[in-house]
Amino acid sequence: MSTATAIEIAGLVKRFRREMLRRDYTTWKSLLLRPFQRRGEGDYLTVLDGLDLSIAPGRTVAIIGQNGSGKSTLLKILAGIYKADQGTVTVSGRVSSLIELGAGFHPEFSGRENIFLNGTILGLSKKEIAARYEEIVAYSGLGDFIEAPVRTYSSGMYVRLGFAVAVNVDPDVLLVDEVLAVGDEAFAHKCETKLNQFKAAGKTIVLVSHDLIAVKKFADEVVWLDGGKVAAQGEAAQVIDLYRQGVARREDEMGRAQAQARAAELAAERRWGQGEVEITAVRLLDREGQAHAVFTSGAPLNLEIDYRMRQEVDDLVFGVAIHNSAGGLCYGSNTAIDQAELGPVPPQGTVRCALQRLDLVPGTYTLDVAAHAADGRAYDYLTQVATLSVRGGPRDEGIWRPPHTWSLSSREDKA
Numbered sequence: 001m002s003t004a005t006a007i008e009i010a011g012l013v014k015r016f017r018r019e020m021l022r023r024d025y026t027t028w029k030s031l032l033l034r035p036f037q038r039r040g041e042g043d044y045l046t047v048l049d050g051l052d053l054s055i056a057p058g059r060t061v062a063i064i065g066q067n068g069s070g071k072s073t074l075l076k077i078l079a080g081i082y083k084a085d086q087g088t089v090t091v092s093g094r095v096s097s098l099i100e101l102g103a104g105f106h107p108e109f110s111g112r113e114n115i116f117l118n119g120t121i122l123g124l125s126k127k128e129i130a131a132r133y134e135e136i137v138a139y140s141g142l143g144d145f146i147e148a149p150v151r152t153y154s155s156g157m158y159v160r161l162g163f164a165v166a167v168n169v170d171p172d173v174l175l176v177d178e179v180l181a182v183g184d185e186a187f188a189h190k191c192e193t194k195l196n197q198f199k200a201a202g203k204t205i206v207l208v209s210h211d212l213i214a215v216k217k218f219a220d221e222v223v224w225l226d227g228g229k230v231a232a233q234g235e236a237a238q239v240i241d242l243y244r245q246g247v248a249r250r251e252d253e254m255g256r257a258q259a260q261a262r263a264a265e266l267a268a269e270r271r272w273g274q275g276e277v278e279i280t281a282v283r284l285l286d287r288e289g290q291a292h293a294v295f296t297s298g299a300p301l302n303l304e305i306d307y308r309m310r311q312e313v314d315d316l317v318f319g320v321a322i323h324n325s326a327g328g329l330c331y332g333s334n335t336a337i338d339q340a341e342l343g344p345v346p347p348q349g350t351v352r353c354a355l356q357r358l359d360l361v362p363g364t365y366t367l368d369v370a371a372h373a374a375d376g377r378a379y380d381y382l383t384q385v386a387t388l389s390v391r392g393g394p395r396d397e398g399i400w401r402p403p404h405t406w407s408l409s410s411r412e413d414k415a
């Protein structure tokens, strides 16, 4: 292609009506009155909000972003499935897309008829399709099923046929949504090979994926969508890092807000105890004393528990427990087990548990805290009072990360 850009988008706005999402038609009357009511701004969800994006020919570009950030919507606009509300979108050359499972297939038509139908939609003449027909059928691996109506196909068969057509019509720009995840392993390899051939042939590929490892391996460039705009575009590893940091920041903010809200209400359905002592707040702090919900594996974690006695008790024990997302207990201890020297316990105060190293593997964990009597009777027991996300570090597995090293020696040394 001789054009400077394969895709040029300026000021793209896409809105969807919210009415399907809202539960405001609760009565027959409101339903009947609906056609006479004016639609306001608030009835629309703005998914793409003035998005600008340029993609050079021959690039493999992955679109990443959180759920609902508009990745598929953008792809569908590029494919011509959705219309933009505002802005300009220019795609140079023939566009072929793998977006919706079997979109464009007629259920009553056979695979063969659908190949011709689909090829025509993609701008090929009957002769051109006929010339590619055998290749498409061979590529789909559908064999005799090619004569059966596509409504009888499994979802994997739909994808095979869709993919076979899309990649064999010689597109300049290929749009791929995460549909490929539907096929089996052998087909996934086949797709990967084909996409690599496309890349080598200098075609432009735009794909949407949540698989950041695959994206890093495959894409030349990554676009991160956030808030209806491009938050970052550039070299894959760099943008993925920015995205991960952004997600962690957001998760941290939400976690902190949630921990505070829970501390204020103290999760009525998740607490029990006789009430002589009340836990009034729980905080997860970093080494600087800042509250967080996301921590780096191996970093210190300081837990603070505020309490007040409603009734004087002289056998107060404080405990903490950390569970993983499968509900498995990763760690639990209390001031009695640890024989902690706390000194006299005032009627109101803050107890701190300092973990020098949070040696958990990355994942999501929940925290339980408790104030109880020496015999285990709960004064106040709070389960899942805070969610704790552990990030970073190598990709090891399990529940515990002991500090460790590896080494190797030859058997001769030992002999």
Ligand SMILES: Nc1ncnc2c1ncn2[C@@H]1O[C@H](COP(=O)(O)OP(=O)(O)OP(=O)(O)O)[C@@H](O)[C@H]1O
Pocket (backbone or CB within 6 Å): 016, 017, 045, 047, 065, 066, 067, 068, 069, 070, 071, 072, 073, 074
């Ligand atoms: N046809 C539609 N009608 C109404 N709302 C829609 C429609 N299509 C998408 N949306 C809404 O637009 C927003 C963006 O959806 P989209 O599928 O583009 O996001 P995404 O980034 O691909 O998400 P995911 O990662 O979950 O696949 C969502 O809030 C979705 O509910």
